[in-house]
Amino acid sequence: MAHSENQALAVAARMRLAALLLAASLLGAVVSEARAGLRVFVTNEKSDDVTVVDAESGTVLKTLAVGKRPRGVTASADGKRVYVANSNSDSLSVIDAAGLVVIATLPAGRDPEGLTFNRDGTLLYVVNENDSAVTVIDVASSRIVKKIEVGTEPETAVASPDGRWVAVSNETSNDIHVIDTAAQAVVKKIPVPKNPRGMRFTADSRRLFVASEQAHVVSIVSMETLSVEKSAPTGGSRPVDIALSRDGKRAWVSHGESGDVRVLDTSTLDVLATIPVGPRAWWTALTPDGSRLYVTVGRAGDIAVIDTAAGKVVARIPAGKLPWGIAVVEVP
Structure with missing residues (x-):
């Protein structure tokens, strides 16, 4: 038993x-x-809000009210926080990327527009368009720690992957100011064609691609010589932003006036294809695997989704009024 x-x-x-x-x-x-997964955050400068999209389904998850005239948007490296520059509120809205709530509002200098993190994510560089300056914010304390004078009407900022540089495009002085992140100072002013806006560094940080809106060209800046090594017309009208493929062989350039995205060979700057997307094609963001390119289409009030392999628009997602900035974020 x-x-x-x-x-x-x-x-x-x-x-x-x-x-x-x-x-x-x-x-x-x-x-x-x-897990929240891949989300797309889009700023809408006329409706003062942010549209959040689930990238997998294309569904709008939420619309978040932020400050006045939101423009630039970027995310922390861990994907937990999204920062939005509110140009007419002189502030940043900080969004919990998983919970989709605004958790803080920070001072950001006068007329903040573009913004980028340094390599280790401890500092946030915020471009102040009407102040000809960059405000540097310590992320841990949310305090402004430095103000760096740059050119006239700075548009946006991008950090090099190696962490050495932050490049700032200046629309009216027609130059790129290069900030040495160790010295926290401008070390070079590089003249470029008229009205520079969007920029992208190559993965090796050796070259910087610049879209010059009123000159209708894309330029390549050598970060070794800190000078323009090549410029070429895109064939479109008013290029605004640039996205680079993971292998660095292709560039996608959005055009506000011709309403398209031009695909360029990055070695020659030859135009390989033209993809119509709609009026005021503005800022762009690639998915981490490079398979999809998201483009804000301001006058259409939506986001165009481009299949980069097929070279065509495969979806359109509604946004708010006059969508402007965009960020694709892997949210934990």
Whole structure:
């Protein structure tokens, strides 16, 4: 009898263990499914809000009220926070990227527009268009720690992948100011064609691609010589932003007036294809795998989704009034 009871107890114990393992497995699946995943954050400068889209389904998850005339947008490296520059409120809105709530509002200098993090994510560089300056914010304390004078009407800022530089495009002085992040000072002013706006560094940080809106050209800046090594017309009207493929061989250039995205060979700057997207094609963002390019289409009030392999628009997602900036964020 004792032996039989021991067998029964052993069987029951094994069943309980199996149930616990199954429960743990299911819980892990639920947790995995609960991950927010890839989200697209779009600033709408006329409706003073941010449209948040689930990248997988293309569904609008939420519209968040922020400050007045939101423009630039970027995310922390861990994907937990999204920062929005509110140009007419002189502030930044900080969004919890998973919970989709505004958790803080920070001072950001006068007329903030573009913004970028340094390599380790400890500092946020905010371009102040009407102040001809860049405000540097310590992320941990949310305090302004420095103000750096740059050119006239600075538009945006991008950080080099190696962490050495922050480049600032200046629309009216027609130059790029290069900030040495170690010295926190401008070390070079590089003249470029008229009205520079969007920029992208190559993955090796050796070159900087610049779109000059009123000159209708894209330029390549050598970061070794800190000078323009090549400029070429895009064939479109008023280029605004540039996205680079992961292998660095292709550039996608949005055009506000001709309403398209031109695909360029980055070695020659030859135009390989033209993709119509709609009026006021503005800022761009690639998915991490490079398979999709998101473009804000201001006059259409939506976001165009381009399949980069097929070279065509495969979806359109509604946004707010006059969508401007865009960021694709891997949210934990």
